[in-house]
Amino acid sequence: MNLKELAENLGLSQTTVSRALNGYPEVSEATRVRVLQAAEQYNYRPNTRAKGLATGRSMAIGHVISTSTKTELVNPIFADFIAGAGETYAKNGYDMLLSIVSDDEEARVYRDLKAKGTIDGIIIHAPKVNDLRIPLLQQLDLPFLVHGRSSRGSSDYAWVDVNNEQAFQRATEFLLDLGHTRIALVNGDENIDFAKKRRDGFLSAMKTRGVDVRPDLMRSDDMTEVHGYVSAKDMLAFDVPPTAFLVASTITAYGVRRAIEESGKVMGREISVITYDDALSYFRNGNEVPVFTATRSSVQEAGRISAELLLEMIANPGLGPQQRLLEAQLVIGKSTAPAPKD
Amino acid sequence: MNLKELAENLGLSQTTVSRALNGYPEVSEATRVRVLQAAEQYNYRPNTRAKGLATGRSMAIGHVISTSTKTELVNPIFADFIAGAGETYAKNGYDMLLSIVSDDEEARVYRDLKAKGTIDGIIIHAPKVNDLRIPLLQQLDLPFLVHGRSSRGSSDYAWVDVNNEQAFQRATEFLLDLGHTRIALVNGDENIDFAKKRRDGFLSAMKTRGVDVRPDLMRSDDMTEVHGYVSAKDMLAFDVPPTAFLVASTITAYGVRRAIEESGKVMGREISVITYDDALSYFRNGNEVPVFTATRSSVQEAGRISAELLLEMIANPGLGPQQRLLEAQLVIGKSTAPAPKD
DNA sequence: GAATCATTTGAAAGCGCTTTGGTTAACACC
DNA sequence: GGTGTTAACCAAAGCGCTTTCAAATGATTC
Numbered sequence: 001m002n003l004k005e006l007a008e009n010l011g012l013s014q015t016t017v018s019r020a021l022n023g024y025p026e027v028s029e030a031t032r033v034r035v036l037q038a039a040e041q042y043n044y045r046p047n048t049r050a051k052g053l054a055t056g057r058s059m060a061i062g063h064v065i066s067t068s069t070k071t072e073l074v075n076p077i078f079a080d081f082i083a084g085a086g087e088t089y090a091k092n093g094y095d096m097l098l099s100i101v102s103d104d105e106e107a108r109v110y111r112d113l114k115a116k117g118t119i120d121g122i123i124i125h126a127p128k129v130n131d132l133r134i135p136l137l138q139q140l141d142l143p144f145l146v147h148g149r150s151s152r153g154s155s156d157y158a159w160v161d162v163n164n165e166q167a168f169q170r171a172t173e174f175l176l177d178l179g180h181t182r183i184a185l186v187n188g189d190e191n192i193d194f195a196k197k198r199r200d201g202f203l204s205a206m207k208t209r210g211v212d213v214r215p216d217l218m219r220s221d222d223m224t225e226v227h228g229y230v231s232a233k234d235m236l237a238f239d240v241p242p243t244a245f246l247v248a249s250t251i252t253a254y255g256v257r258r259a260i261e262e263s264g265k266v267m268g269r270e271i272s273v274i275t276y277d278d279a280l281s282y283f284r285n286g287n288e289v290p291v292f293t294a295t296r297s298s299v300q301e302a303g304r305i306s307a308e309l310l311l312e313m314i315a316n317p318g319l320g321p322q323q324r325l326l327e328a329q330l331v332i333g334k335s336t337a338p339a340p341k342d
Numbered sequence: 343m344n345l346k347e348l349a350e351n352l353g354l355s356q357t358t359v360s361r362a363l364n365g366y367p368e369v370s371e372a373t374r375v376r377v378l379q380a381a382e383q384y385n386y387r388p389n390t391r392a393k394g395l396a397t398g399r400s401m402a403i404g405h406v407i408s409t410s411t412k413t414e415l416v417n418p419i420f421a422d423f424i425a426g427a428g429e430t431y432a433k434n435g436y437d438m439l440l441s442i443v444s445d446d447e448e449a450r451v452y453r454d455l456k457a458k459g460t461i462d463g464i465i466i467h468a469p470k471v472n473d474l475r476i477p478l479l480q481q482l483d484l485p486f487l488v489h490g491r492s493s494r495g496s497s498d499y500a501w502v503d504v505n506n507e508q509a510f511q512r513a514t515e516f517l518l519d520l521g522h523t524r525i526a527l528v529n530g531d532e533n534i535d536f537a538k539k540r541r542d543g544f545l546s547a548m549k550t551r552g553v554d555v556r557p558d559l560m561r562s563d564d565m566t567e568v569h570g571y572v573s574a575k576d577m578l579a580f581d582v583p584p585t586a587f588l589v590a591s592t593i594t595a596y597g598v599r600r601a602i603e604e605s606g607k608v609m610g611r612e613i614s615v616i617t618y619d620d621a622l623s624y625f626r627n628g629n630e631v632p633v634f635t636a637t638r639s640s641v642q643e644a645g646r647i648s649a650e651l652l653l654e655m656i657a658n659p660g661l662g663p664q665q666r667l668l669e670a671q672l673v674i675g676k677s678t679a680p681a682p683k684d
Numbered sequence: 685g686a687a688t689c690a691t692t693t694g695a696a697a698g699c700g701c702t703t704t705g706g707t708t709a710a711c712a713c714c
Numbered sequence: 715g716g717t718g719t720t721a722a723c724c725a726a727a728g729c730g731c732t733t734t735c736a737a738a739t740g741a742t743t744c
Contacts, residue, residue, distance in 0.1 A: 001457075002730055013694045018732060028692060045457035049394040050730030053699045058391060060439075067425065073623040074425040074642075076418030083409065083416040086442030095460060096440045097402075100428030115343075115387035117700095118437060224624050251624055254596050258633070261603055281415040282566045282593055291600070300416075344700055355724045360702060370722060392700030395729045459730095 001042045010038055021046070048095075052117075060095040061085075061310065062119040064110070066103045066126075073222050074100075076251070077278050077299050078125065081147065084303025085123065092311055094120075107136055114142045121310050123147060129193050145310040145322070147302065148194050158313060158321035160306040164194045167295040167328035168201030168246065171274045174293070174330065175244045176209050179339035180272060184217040184242035186231045186252055195220060195248065198276070202246060223248050228255025236263045236271075243339050244272040250283050253292055257335075273335040276328070290333030297328040343384045352380055363388070390437075394459075402437040403427075403652060404461040406452070408445045408468075415564050416442075418593070419620050419641050420467065423489065426645025427465065434653055436462075449478055456484045463652050465489060471535050487652040487664070489644065490536050500655060500663035502648040506536045509637040509670035510543030510588065513616045516635070516672065517586045518551050521681035522614060526559040526584035528573045528594055537562060537590060540618070544588060565590050570597025578605045578613075585681050586614040592625050595634055599677075615677040618670070632675030639670040 007017045012031065020027045020035035027035075038044075052058045063085070065078055082096070089096050097119055101109045110133070113119050121143035124133055131150040134157055145158040175183050185202050188195035199218070206213050216238070219231040228247060235242055236259060247253040253275035260267045267273055277285045277294035279301075285292055309322040349359045354373065362369045362377035369377075380386075394400045405427070407420055424438070431438050439461055443451045452475070455461050463485035466475055473492040476499055487500040517525050527544050530537035541560070548555050558580070561573040570589060577584055578601060589595040595617035602609045609615055619627045619636035621643075627634050651664040 003732095004730075014731080015694055015696095015733080016692080019693095022732085026692065031692085043453065043457060045454055047395075047730050048458045048460045049391045049400060050699090051732080052391040053389075053395055053701085054730080054732040056699070063440075065425075074421045076421045076622065076624050079416045079418045079421040082440065083407075083414075083442050086440065090442065096442075098405075098424065098428065098438045098440045100425050100432065100438075111385065112387055115385060116390045118390045222624075224626060226626050226629050230629065280418065282418050282564075284566060284568050287568050287572065345702095346700075356701080357703080357724055357726095358722080361723090364702085368722065373722085389700050392729090393702080395731085396700080396702040398729070 001044045002047065003044075006035075006038060006042060006044050009042070010035060058118060058120050059093060060097050060119045061089060061307070062097045062099060062113055062122040064099045064101055064106065064122065064124055066101050066106055068103055073224070075126075075223070076282075077249075077280060080278065080280050080298075080300045081125070081303035081306075083281070084298075084300035084305075085307035086303075088304050088307035088311065094311065106133060110136060110140060110142070114140045121145070121314050123306055123310060126192050126194070128191050129196050131193070143310065143314050143317075145306055145313070147306055148192075150193050151196065156321060158309060158323060160302055160309065160324045160326070161194070162297045162302070162326045162328050164197035164328075165201035165204070167276065167297070167330075168198040169205045170201075170330050171246055171293075171295050172202050172205035173209075175246065175272060175274060175336070176205065176211065178244075178272065178336060180244040181211050181339070182214070182217065182240065182242040183211075183244045183246060184232070184235050185219065186228055186245055186247045186256060187218065187220045188223045188248040188252075190220040198248065217242050223252045225251050225255040225258075228252035228257075229259045230255070232256040232259035233262065236260065236265075243270070244274070244336075247273060247275040250275055250277050250280065250285055250292065250294070253335075268335045268337055270340055272337055272339070275335075277331075285331075286333065290331050291335060293333040293336040294331050295328040296331050297326055302326060343386045344389065345386075348377075348380060348384060348386050351384070352377060398459075400460060400462050401435060402439050402461045403431060403649070404439045404441060404455055404464040406441045406443055406448065406464065406466055408443050408448050410445055415566070417468075417565070418624075419591075419622060422620065422622050422640075422642045423467070423645035423648075425623070426640075426642035426647075427649035428645075430646050430649035430653065436653065448475060452478060452482060452484070456482045463487070463656050465648055465652060468534050468536070470533050471538050473535070485652065485656050485659075487648055487655070489648055490534075492535050493538065498663060500651060500665060502644055502651065502666045502668070503536070504639045504644070504668045504670050506539040506670075507543035507546070509618065509639070509672075510540040511547045512543075512672050513588055513635075513637050514544050514547035515551075517588065517614060517616060517678070518547065518553065520586075520614065520678060522586040523553050523681070524556070524559065524582065524584040525553075525586045525588055526574070526577050527561065528570055528587055528589045528598060529560065529562045530565045530590040530594075532562040540590065559584050565594045567593050567597040567600075570594035570599075571601045572597070574598040574601035575604065578602065578607070585612070586616070586678075589615060589617040592617055592619050592622065592627055592634065592636070610677045610679050612682055614679055614681070617677075619673075627673075628675065632673050633677060635675040635678040636673050637670040638673050639668055644668060 003014050007014045020032045123145050125147045127148045127150040130152040137144045149159050149161045221227040260271050265271050275292045275294050277296040279298040345356050349356045362374045465487050467489045469490045469492040472494040479486045491501050491503045532538050563569040587598050602613050607613050617634045617636050619638040621640040
């Protein structure tokens with residue numbers, strides 16, 4: 001069933017039917033009702049492509065997820081982020097277009113999406129400290145929003161980010177308050193901005209308290225379980241091992257925990273752990289009492305907010321780039337305890 | 343830059359330019375080269391919507407992920423599945439459209455996607471034992487493929503699935519061979535077909551060997567970490583606790599492991615664990631030696647194959663529904679040992 | 685009763701592409 | 715020279731919608 005057929009069925013012009021369906025005022029209430037009923041009855045839905053062609057808008061938002069060509073990892077936090085965003089899109093009649101792109105092709109993909117007119121806006125993830133995608137998108141004149149921030153370069157773009165520096169600074173202070181000084185940092189890939197910021201927060205807290213930072217207690221890599229395991233296992237074998245770990249994700253924290261237990265120590269007694277917790281739906285940090293003491297911020301919530309801001313910017317082009325800084329909560333779990341006296 | 347402008351620039355008609363770009367034979371080699379060069383130079387990309395309107399195809403595949411209205415969980419295995427599928431789509435010029443839908447709206451969403459012509463085909467996930475989506479999609483005349491199978495109802499539809507029954511049967515036999523008889527099943531939600539099949543495999547192996555199955559050693563729920571923890575903790579507190587766990591996912595297995603360690607026992611010594619391993623990229627089952635003995639099948643691979651089969655079916659409508667049964671591998675890790683003698 | 689106005693409707697153009705059904709020119713053949 | 719054939723190109727219709735501009739109708743005003 002298309003508009004023409006529907007109009008013929010009703011004995012009306014396409015114009016009138018289109019107007020009735022789209023809520024324009026120049027239609028008598030009687031015919032509007034008649035049209036809506038008929039549309040319902042025949043289950044009429046306007047063809048997306050035709051509508052888009054006529055209006056110049058595609059009613060779709062792109063999400064580009066870049067996988068490094070080498071590692072081919074897909075971060076599961078995307079699943080939750082996208083769930084949050086998808087909800088907002090659905091509510092506003094937008095579709096979500098997903099592109100999985102190897103990082104050497106990203107520039108081409110953006111240009112194509114713009115030139116082909118596939119999408120009205122785009123959300124990008126995990127920006128690097130100095131991310132070239134941002135100037136590229138600025139120049140492309142395609143509304144976009146960054147999940148995260150990029151420290152260097154222009155700051156005149158839309159983003160939604162967590163206050164990562166503050167989160168890890170507080171976490172570090174908490175460990176210091178417990179008497180820990182040999183604190184290890186099992187970070188994400190520090191080429192990515194958020195990991196860099198977390199490191200900054202860690203270092204800043206240590207410096208403020210005048211505690212020496214041992215470079216051999218800092219690791220940085222993709223936030224897999226194995227990364228946590230390997231890093232912790234390695235450091236626990238030191239002559240003077242760390243007494244606490246600051247970890248970048250619950251997944252990695254599970255690896256750290258595995259190494260701790262393998263070493264015969266007990267987490268939350270001899271060894272303390274604080275992790276960043278994205279509140280992943282399949283990876284809740286325990287049920288009642290959190291397993292890990294954690295800096296928590298829901299990535300699903302971030303997805304929802306990101307989508308809302310982007311749609312807002314698309315609706316009001318004069319609005320300028322929207323930005324939102326979320327604060328992580330420090331929740332106390334069973335993984336932290338005072339530093340052992342030795 | 344659109345086709346008209348490009349054609350004017352070249353002093354050719356839109357017809358000829360379109361033909362040159364799409365590889366039709368009625369164009370001289372000289373002009374084809376000229377056209378391609380110009381297109382390259384102006385970075386011309388045909389407008390997706392216009393092309394779709396003219397051809398009647400949208401060059402997009404929909405993925406519908408349903409979240410139960412109650413739990414709002416987003417299974418991270420989708421991230422990997424989608425990564426696999428996305429690769430195939432990109433290679434073939436298709437876009438991927440993602441819908442996150444609460445389960446009470448699914449039927450409407452399918453009808454809409456079909457009526458609006460947004461997509462050329464659809465992939466659905468996690469079918470129930472008796473899944474109503476399948477007859478609905480059959481009736482809608484929209485090419486579709488199911489990731490998983492639905493035991494009841496017509497079997498005349500396209501699917502890609504793992505031989506779940508066989509996988510868990512083998513895993514159970516392996517535990518029985520090690521002398522375990524008190525084997526607990528920490529399964530996924532058994533309303534979903536794959537979980538049902540795994541249970542069948544488990545029961546079939548137990549029955550064949552004449553080992554009694556204790557109903558209180560079987561749990562079924564969403565495959566979260568917490569589900570594993572709570573189930574295992576509960577069962578380990580029994581007067582006669584299980585000596586082995588058969589678990590539905592690595593994530594859940596981490597919960598089981600947490601409970602085991604909390605109980606003061608050691609996994610791979612007093613307690614054995616076998617898990618199903620989807621080979622999630624952020625959740626590799628250990629590095630060299632697997633942490634868990636596991637039945638492994640890559641969900642990313644399943645995504646790739648699913649996308650390939652669906653595109654094939656779209657390209658050749660006469661082909662009939664494609665189906666592919668993948669076998670899981672039984673890999674031996676550090677989590678299994680002979681049953682303790684008591 | 686004529687002029688004005690608001691209300692409601694419709695014809696047709698246009699969005700950017702593909703594709704049908706030509707047309708033209710060059711060439712070969714008898 | 716006339717007839718076919720082929721290669722290369724183009725004009726225009728059509729995909730299903732929105733939107734501009736015009737027209738018809740009935741109500742209102744003087």
